[in-house]
Every structure is written in C-alpha cells, then in structure tokens.
Amino acid sequence: MKRTILTSLLAIMAVMLVNAGLKPGDDATSFTLKNVDGKSVSLSDYKDQKGVILVFTCNPCPFAKAYEQRIIKLHNTYVDKGFPVVAINPNDAEMSPDDTMEEMKARADDKDYPFVYLKDESQEVYKSYGATKTPHIFLLQNKGDKFKVVYVGAIDDNAMEEASVTTRYVEKAIAALGSGSKPNPSTTRAIGCTIKTKT
Amino acid sequence: MRYKILALLCSALLFSQVRGQSIKQIGSDELEALSSLDNDTTYVVNFWATWCSPCVKEIGYFEELHRNPPAEDLKVILVSLDFPNTIERRVIPFLQEKEITAAVYLMTDLDYNSWIERIDPDWSGAIPATLMYNGRNRLFLEKELSRDELFKHVKQMMN
Numbered sequence: 104m105k106r107t108i109l110t111s112l113l114a115i116m117a118v119m120l121v122n123a124g125l126k127p128g129d130d131a132t133s134f135t136l137k138n139v140d141g142k143s144v145s146l147s148d149y150k151d152q153k154g155v156i157l158v159f160t161c162n163p164c165p166f167a168k169a170y171e172q173r174i175i176k177l178h179n180t181y182v183d184k185g186f187p188v189v190a191i192n193p194n195d196a197e198m199s200p201d202d203t204m205e206e207m208k209a210r211a212d213d214k215d216y217p218f219v220y221l222k223d224e225s226q227e228v229y230k231s232y233g234a235t236k237t238p239h240i241f242l243l244q245n246k247g248d249k250f251k252v253v254y255v256g257a258i259d260d261n262a263m264e265e266a267s268v269t270t271r272y273v274e275k276a277i278a279a280l281g282s283g284s285k286p287n288p289s290t291t292r293a294i295g296c297t298i299k300t301k302t
Numbered sequence: 303m304r305y306k307i308l309a310l311l312c313s314a315l316l317f318s319q320v321r322g323q324s325i326k327q328i329g330s331d332e333l334e335a336l337s338s339l340d341n342d343t344t345y346v347v348n349f350w351a352t353w354c355s356p357c358v359k360e361i362g363y364f365e366e367l368h369r370n371p372p373a374e375d376l377k378v379i380l381v382s383l384d385f386p387n388t389i390e391r392r393v394i395p396f397l398q399e400k401e402i403t404a405a406v407y408l409m410t411d412l413d414y415n416s417w418i419e420r421i422d423p424d425w426s427g428a429i430p431a432t433l434m435y436n437g438r439n440r441l442f443l444e445k446e447l448s449r450d451e452l453f454k455h456v457k458q459m460m461n
Contacts, residue, residue, distance in 0.1 A: 213451075236426065236427060236428035254310070256415070260413075260416075261412050261413070262385075262412060263387065263412055267412070269413075286306060288415070292418040292426060292427045294383050294414050295427055295428055295448070297428045297429065297430075
C-alpha cells in the first residue's frame with residue numbers, strides 16, 4: 104500500500120515535471136511587464152481583443168532577426184482583425200548585453216515596431232509559459248473571462264527564406280479560430296536560440 | 303618548371319584537404335539514422351550553430367572528446383543547424399578557426415517541425431542540445447554543457 108502511494112506520488116511528480124509550461128487548451132498566465140515606452144502593459148489590457156499573438160523574442164538571435172519583418176507583418180495584418188502582437192524579451196540583460204531595456208528601445212525605434220516590446224525582467228513570465236527559445240509563439244484566444252493558449256510553436260516552416268515557406272502556422276491557426284475550429288497543428292517545433300537565464 | 307607547378311598545385315590541394323573541413327550536408331532521414339545507429343559504438347551528437355553563443359562556448363569540449371576519447375569506440379558527431387547558404391561564408395571559416403577535426407554534418411531540411419521530434423520527443427528545438435547513445439543507454443540534454451558535465455555523462459554512458 105505504502106509503495107503504491109509512493110509510486111503514484113512519483114508518477115504525479117513526473118507528470119508535473121514533464122508538463123512544465125503551457126500547452127494548447129491551458130489558461131494563459133496573466134502578466135504585467137514594462138514596455139519600451141516606459142509604460143506597464145498587462146494581458147488584461149487586451150480584454151477587448153479576440154486574442155493575442157504572444158511572441159517571445161529578443162534582439163541578437165539570428166532566428167529572431169530572420170523573423171523580425173514577418174512578426175511586424177503579422178501584427179499589421181492581424182491588429183485590425185483583433186489579434187495584435189505582444190512581444191516579450193525573456194533574456195537576462197546581464198547574460199545577454201544586447202537585450203537590455205536600452206538596447207530593446209533602440210531596436211524598437213530603429214525597426215519601427217508597431218507592437219509593444221516588453222521586458223520579462225524577473226524571467227517569471229517565460230518560465231510560466233514554458234517558452235524555451237526565441238522566437239517562440241503562444242497564440243492566445245480571448246474566452247471572455249480569460250485567455251486560453253490555442254497554439255504553441257513556430258511562425259512558419261522556413262526560417263531562412265520567407266519565399267520558401269509552405270505553411271504559415273500562426274496565420275493558419277488564426278484562420279481556424281475564425282471558423283470556430285481548433286488550430287491544427289496546435290503545436291510545432293522549431294530551432295531557436297536558448298533563453299539566456301541568470302545562473 | 304612544369305613539375306614545380308604541379309608540385310605546388312599538389313601541395314596546395316593537400317593543404318586545403320588538411321585545412322579545409324569537409325561538411326556533409328544531410329537531410330532528416332540521414333539525421334535520424336545518425337541518431338539511432340545500432341552497434342558497439344557510443345555516439346555523442348551535438349546540435350550547434352555558429353550563431354549560437356553557448357554552442358560556440360562548448361564546442362571545444364566536444365573536439366577534445368573527439369581527440370582524446372576515454373575509449374576507442376566513441377564517435378563525436380557535430381550537426382550544424384546553420385542555414386545551408388552560410389556554409390562557405392560562416393561555417394567553414396569557423397571550423398578552421400577552431401581547428402575542428404570531429405565529423406561535421408549540416409542539416410539542410412529547414413522544415414524543423416517535421417523532424418525535431420524524431421530525434422528526441424523531449425527536444426523543443428532550442429540549441430545547444432546533445433544526444434548521447436549506445437546499445438544500452440540513451441540521453442538527450444537540451445542545454446549548454448560544461449566540460450566536466452560532458453565528460454561525466456560520457457563516462458556514465460559507457461559504463
């Protein structure tokens with residue numbers, strides 16, 4: 104009996120470890136983070152939107168750079184359709200000197216970011232979502248009283264060349280929501296830069 | 303004179319053979335095969351890229367492991383995830399500068415979602431990542447390794 108309890112406890116702990124992070128179907132974690140304009144931005148500020156394209160990204164990662172224009176385009180295409188981009192930089196500024204708030208401001212100005220670019224100063228938000236790399240997308244759908252995660256993964260299937268893309272995962276997911284169905288695929292995997300955490 | 307030129311040409315050719323790292327470009331089926339070879343060898347497969355600073359930091363440890371393996375039946379495989387259009391411009395100069403002699407492959411299939419899970423179900427796609435395996439054990443680590451960690455894991459794997 105004791106052994107059974109121990110075994111089930113271990114099994115539960117194992118499941119908890121594996122399940123670290125949010126998956127499609129989970130409730131989105133709320134957050135309040137500082138934007139490059141100095142103002143605080145919360146997920147609840149978007150309660151009148153249909154959803155949010157949450158993008159964990161950063162300044163120096165080549166994959167983040169490869170996707171930068173595509174993220175801007177996503178925002179410009181979908182902001183009027185109720186899905187603005189919210190970009191969060193999860194990197195620790197000491198570990199990654201290109202990701203200080205000053206550098207983020209410079210990047211946002213230089214590239215005319217039409218979306219907010221928030222700093223995950225305490226690094227708790229990316230951990231709660233289970234982001235592992237940049238760029239890493241979490242598409243959130245507004246369910247009235249809360250936001251739900253509906254898609255996790257990549258923007259599309261070719262980081263090197265936009266011209267060679269065959270499937271635009273995020274656009275496909277938003278289209279699915281529009282027709283009342285669930286995104287398929289609802290998760291994708293892609294190569295990216297590890298998130299730089301304070302050691 | 304003609305011989306001199308020929309000799310010069312030959313030595314130049316030899317030199318570039320020694321200096322020039324050869325990179326084998328592979329697709330997802332070849333990569334999956336490299337990740338699941340079934341023989342007496344222990345394989346250490348490191349996924350890296352020239353743009354990935356923690357990868358660059360640890361790549362010397364993998365080269366050291368390749369040059370001084372704790373046992374004969376160990377093979378180090380470096381799989382570059384640099385974009386294929388940067389081989390000449392970035393990857394080869396990097397390997398020359400770091401004097402890498404371990405086997406280097408470059409993944410040409412950019413549809414990452416179609417193959418990452420086939421290498422390891424726990425891999426989110428972040429690099430550095432390292433797969434170690436042999437007939438008895440298999441270990442996948444999605445993180446940067448210190449020299450001590452790498453050698454410790456390899457030792458455990460071979461025991």
